[in-house]
Amino acid sequence: MNSGAYRPWLIERGSLTKRLQAKTRRFRVKPLFVLDGLPYLDESILLGLVPHHQALLRDVILMDDQRPLVFAHSVLPHASLRGVWRGLSRLGSQPLGAALFADPRVLRTPLQYKKICQHHVLYQALAQQLDQMPSFLWARRSTFILKSAYKHQTIMVTEIFLPAVLDLK
Numbered sequence: 001m002n003s004g005a006y007r008p009w010l011i012e013r014g015s016l017t018k019r020l021q022a023k024t025r026r027f028r029v030k031p032l033f034v035l036d037g038l039p040y041l042d043e044s045i046l047l048g049l050v051p052h053h054q055a056l057l058r059d060v061i062l063m064d065d066q067r068p069l070v071f072a073h074s075v076l077p078h079a080s081l082r083g084v085w086r087g088l089s090r091l092g093s094q095p096l097g098a099a100l101f102a103d104p105r106v107l108r109t110p111l112q113y114k115k116i117c118q119h120h121v122l123y124q125a126l127a128q129q130l131d132q133m134p135s136f137l138w139a140r141r142s143t144f145i146l147k148s149a150y151k152h153q154t155i156m157v158t159e160i161f162l163p164a165v166l167d168l169k
Helices: 003-010 016-023 041-047 083-090 096-101 121-127 163-167
Strands: 027-037 055-064 067-076 106-108 112-117 136-148 151-161
Touching: 003 136, 003 151, 003 163, 016 027, 016 055, 016 067, 016 096, 041 151, 067 083, 067 121, 067 163, 083 096, 083 136, 083 151, 096 106, 096 151, 112 121, 121 136, 121 151
Parallel strands: none
Antiparallel strands: 027 055, 055 067, 067 151, 106 136, 112 136, 136 151
């Protein structure tokens, strides 16, 4: 399947959380983990982190009741968890998107898109959580930048769209 059916979801520049909340009966965030760990090398490079430097990693599944819709992987450098973003490390089942889009000082970089297959590390992480997986999934990634007294704080969010998201009208 090409990206055509997923295109409206992939190119959405506004809050994915808000869009999902409007289209689902019972939106919820299912936390998988929040821990200090090593970002993937491409994530470290894009965030300007020193390779092998730990960051806070957060993986969640955005759900409609028990139906998984989107897998979200976030990289939050420790240097960015200051000021108004200090509480991002303790979101639990609260959506990260709500916090990011609530602050007009937050800028979003252009979205990057990718078809991920079974060999991709994020596909594999998601496959551990779900019983059935298609042979590939569509993902997008962007960086959020907060211009603040702490210079520029950045975090990266990757969202992988699951087939059930296409059922939302």
